[in-house]
Amino acid sequence: MNAGQRVQEYVDGVLSGDIVAGELQRRAVRRYVDDLKRARKKNAPFYFDTQTAEIACAFFPAVLIHSSAEFVGRPFELLPDQLFIVWNLWGWRRRADGTRRFRSCHIEAARKWGKTAFIAGLCLLAFLLDREARPEIYCTATKRNQSKLVWEEIDRFRVASPSLSKRLSVKASEYTIAKADRGIIKALGADGGGSDGLFPHFVTFDELHEWKTAAHLKLWAKLRTGSAARRQPFFATITTAGDDQSKLWLSERAYAVKVLNGDVQDDALFAFVLCLDDDDDIFDEDNWPKAQPHLGITAKWDDYRQLALKAASDEGTRRDFERYYCNRRVESVNRAISDIAWNLGGGDLPVLSGRIVHGGVDLGWRDDLAALGLCFPPRRAGEPYAIKAQAFVPADCKRDLTEQPIAGLIRSKHVIVTPGNTTDVQAIHAAVQEAREIYTLKSVAIDPNNARQFGTELVSKGIQTYEFGQQARNWNEPFREFLRLMAAGKISHGNDPLLSWCQQNLMAWTSGDGLMKPSKQASTEKIDPLVAVLMAFSEAMFYASRDGNTGDGPRVRIL
Numbered sequence: 001m002n003a004g005q006r007v008q009e010y011v012d013g014v015l016s017g018d019i020v021a022g023e024l025q026r027r028a029v030r031r032y033v034d035d036l037k038r039a040r041k042k043n044a045p046f047y048f049d050t051q052t053a054e055i056a057c058a059f060f061p062a063v064l065i066h067s068s069a070e071f072v073g074r075p076f077e078l079l080p081d082q083l084f085i086v087w088n089l090w091g092w093r094r095r096a097d098g099t100r101r102f103r104s105c106h107i108e109a110a111r112k113w114g115k116t117a118f119i120a121g122l123c124l125l126a127f128l129l130d131r132e133a134r135p136e137i138y139c140t141a142t143k144r145n146q147s148k149l150v151w152e153e154i155d156r157f158r159v160a161s162p163s164l165s166k167r168l169s170v171k172a173s174e175y176t177i178a179k180a181d182r183g184i185i186k187a188l189g190a191d192g193g194g195s196d197g198l199f200p201h202f203v204t205f206d207e208l209h210e211w212k213t214a215a216h217l218k219l220w221a222k223l224r225t226g227s228a229a230r231r232q233p234f235f236a237t238i239t240t241a242g243d244d245q246s247k248l249w250l251s252e253r254a255y256a257v258k259v260l261n262g263d264v265q266d267d268a269l270f271a272f273v274l275c276l277d278d279d280d281d282i283f284d285e286d287n288w289p290k291a292q293p294h295l296g297i298t299a300k301w302d303d304y305r306q307l308a309l310k311a312a313s314d315e316g317t318r319r320d321f322e323r324y325y326c327n328r329r330v331e332s333v334n335r336a337i338s339d340i341a342w343n344l345g346g347g348d349l350p351v352l353s354g355r356i357v358h359g360g361v362d363l364g365w366r367d368d369l370a371a372l373g374l375c376f377p378p379r380r381a382g383e384p385y386a387i388k389a390q391a392f393v394p395a396d397c398k399r400d401l402t403e404q405p406i407a408g409l410i411r412s413k414h415v416i417v418t419p420g421n422t423t424d425v426q427a428i429h430a431a432v433q434e435a436r437e438i439y440t441l442k443s444v445a446i447d448p449n450n451a452r453q454f455g456t457e458l459v460s461k462g463i464q465t466y467e468f469g470q471q472a473r474n475w476n477e478p479f480r481e482f483l484r485l486m487a488a489g490k491i492s493h494g495n496d497p498l499l500s501w502c503q504q505n506l507m508a509w510t511s512g513d514g515l516m517k518p519s520k521q522a523s524t525e526k527i528d529p530l531v532a533v534l535m536a537f538s539e540a541m542f543y544a545s546r547d548g549n550t551g552d553g554p555r556v557r558i559l
Contacts, residue, residue: 003057004050007087010080019080022280022290024273027260032088045267046092046101053091057083058157059125061395065160066117073160081274081293082118089234089278090125094195099232100130103122105270106256107238110291110376111328112299113274115238118152122236126202127185128167135201138223142210145190150206151177151187202234209242209249217248241275241327244335244504250461253329275327282318282326283308291327308508336508336518337486342500346487349386352376352439358433358445358543360468360535361449362528363423369393369415370423372431375531376439377540385485385493385540389499389522389529390414390431396421405501414498443543445535468535475517478538483508502530 013019014029021029039047064076078086083108092101123137136292139154141147153175157165171178178184190213205211207259213218226232242249256271258264264338279286287307292299302324311321323330331338340545343367360373367393376386391409393399395417401410409415418424435441445468446455455465468474493499505528509519518534520527 003054003083003087006080007084008082013080020286020289020293022273023273024257024260024275025081025290025505028272029084031260032084035092040445045095046414047095048091048112049093049098050091052093053087056090056125056129057086057128059121060121062123062240063161063163064121064157067160076117076121077178077239079114079238079294081272082114085270086122086125089122090129097231100234101267102164102270103233103268104235105237105272106252107236107272108241108253108327109238109274110299111240112303113292114293115206115296116149116153119150119206119236119238121418122165123150123154123202123204124157126234127183130201130232132201136199137183137185138188138198138200138477139185139206139225140189140190140203140219141206142189142213142216144187144191146210147187147189151185154185158372183225188219190215195524197442198223198226199229199230200233202236204236204238205516206238208237208239208252209246211248212245221246222492234258241323241329243323243330244339250329251426273327279329280326281320282328283312288326291325336483336506339504341483341487342493345384345486345491345493346495347492349492349494351389352386352388355379355439356442357435358438358442358536358539359435360532360537360539361428361444361446361451361454362532362535363425363428363447364526364528365455367527368397369528370428371529371532372428372435373437373529373534373536374439375533375536375540384490385537386492386494387499387533388493388496389533389536390416391498391529392416392418392424392427392431394418394420394424398417401534405497409498409501412497414496428454429457432463433461436463443539445539447535468538472511472515472517474538475534476515479508479516479518479534481541482534482537496530499545502527506530 010019011029011033014021014026015033035046036048038044061075061077066072066074066076076510085105089102089105090100093099093285094101117141123139126132127135127137139147139150141150156172158168158177168177170176172497190211200223204221211217219435224235237252239249241253244250248375253273255264256269256273259266259271261275274293275291276282276287277290280290288304289295295301295304306318307325310461311318319330322328357374357376360375361371362373363370370393371389371391374388378385391414393401393406393415395401399406401407401417406415410417416427432441441463441467444458445462445466446452446457446458447470448455448467449470452467455467458465482491504544505520507519508516510516518527
């Protein structure tokens with residue numbers, strides 16, 4: 001049976017329900033069927049080249065030999081869904097010039113699907129069959145050690161195959177494989193540098209859910225923009241699901257879903273997502289093949305069952321099982337405020353003019369975000385607290401103010417751009433004074449480590465000011481109470497976009513003796529406005545107990 005016949009069996013099985021498949025997988029298959037109909041029209045921008053697709057699919061078992069586990073020494077026989085992917089990626093051609101239709105792919109599957117070997121095979125296929133002059137193939141990941149996994153799999157294929165051994169050789173650098181026409185296959189990590197001047201033909205991005213920092217995004221952008229002069233550049237993303245901190249993955253997954261739903265017609269993107277549907281029970285074995293169609297082959301039923309048993313009684317294991325084995329998004333382990341809790345406070349804010357308010361100021365780094373947070377205590381029992389914030393950033397700071405979400409927040413005036421390259425303290429003073437004129441401002445909390453002078457100036461203007469040291473012992477009680485009230489729907493933020501951004505980045509750090517404080521941990525994004533609000537919330541909690549003057553409570557009044 002040739003590849004085309006096997007692909008048709010797979011298509012028929014998915015659409016009929018004979019093959020267990022999630023909704024996104026079915027949509028990818030329906031898209032293929034619909035595109036075949038589109039291709040018959042005279043004005044279609046693409047066509048399907050069956051001969052090229054057959055050659056590409058035959059390359060795997062004819063050339064590649066496995067070198068690990070129970071598959072060692074056996075030809076790489078593509079499984080049905082893998083065959084469907086290769087069939088699509090190499091079979092679809094642009095009518096204008098005959099080059100590859102798809103210029104990128106977004107592929108998701110659960111662990112043990114065989115991603116490393118499959119990526120390695122795609123790299124070799126592009127390297128040897130695309131007829132590209134001096135092809136540059138890059139296996140990339142957030143760390144070079146991770147990208148080496150794919151490179152090493154390619155090298156094992158080279159060693160195991162006589163035909164590949166003749167055509168490919170390893171250069172002095174352990175990260176580069178060269179061939180006669182001076183093409184290269186190289187492993188790159190965002191931690192290794194050396195990404196300038198690249199001219200990629202084919203790039204794989206491994207485990208996109210880990211691409212989170214500025215260095216990761218820089219490598220992503222350089223590779224995606226460095227191939228403009230190539231005939232048919234290609235960028236392949238193959239990953240498992242991420243969590244709510246996996247910003248790049250969230251963006252790419254959302255766009256892939258739009259393409260599969262038909263909301264966006266992007267003929268250059270191939271999307272294929274294997275995951276349990278949102279309403280599926282993750283403990284129902286019948287659902288597992290939606291995310292892992294290779295159960296019983298590359299993945300073992302016993303492993304799934306054992307982990308599912310533990311996941312039923314352990315929240316951490318449940319999160320891992322849902323994410324890595326069911327390929328569904330989860331919330332980060334230490335995230336302070338869940339989306340569900342945050343959304344409870346999303347209704348319209350009440351009229352706040354004239355109401356009692358407490359403030360908090362976080363000056364942050366001198367060349368980045370600073371913030372004023374406001375907290376309005378309830379007027380009567382049962383009412384929620386209300387919170388607001390405004391941020392300030394110098395125009396000549398190191399942050400790129402044209403990137404989202406900061407650019408949108410600047411347009412909406414939630415972030416104010418001030419002149420120069422350092423924090424404009426006077427702009428924040430003006431904001432405090434404005435709050436004093438609109439509301440009944442009782443007190444402002446400041447961080448004595450970097451805002452003592454700022455606080456002294458407020459006191460000189462008759463504004464009661466309290467030091468708020470950032471130690472966990474000061475944070476523990478107000479932070480825990482804030483989280484408790486948030487979960488109970490007793491904190492109202494009115495869907496403030498600035499605070500909603502910070503909420504996504506806010507983590508909970510716990511000391512060895514059980515004290516809790518807010519943190520952004522390894523995130524490069526900002527939490528300063530929400531931290532300022534939390535300081536203001538602490539003032540709202542403890543102000544009355546001080547009788548306005550005593551200095552009792554977790555902080556010391558500036559005299």
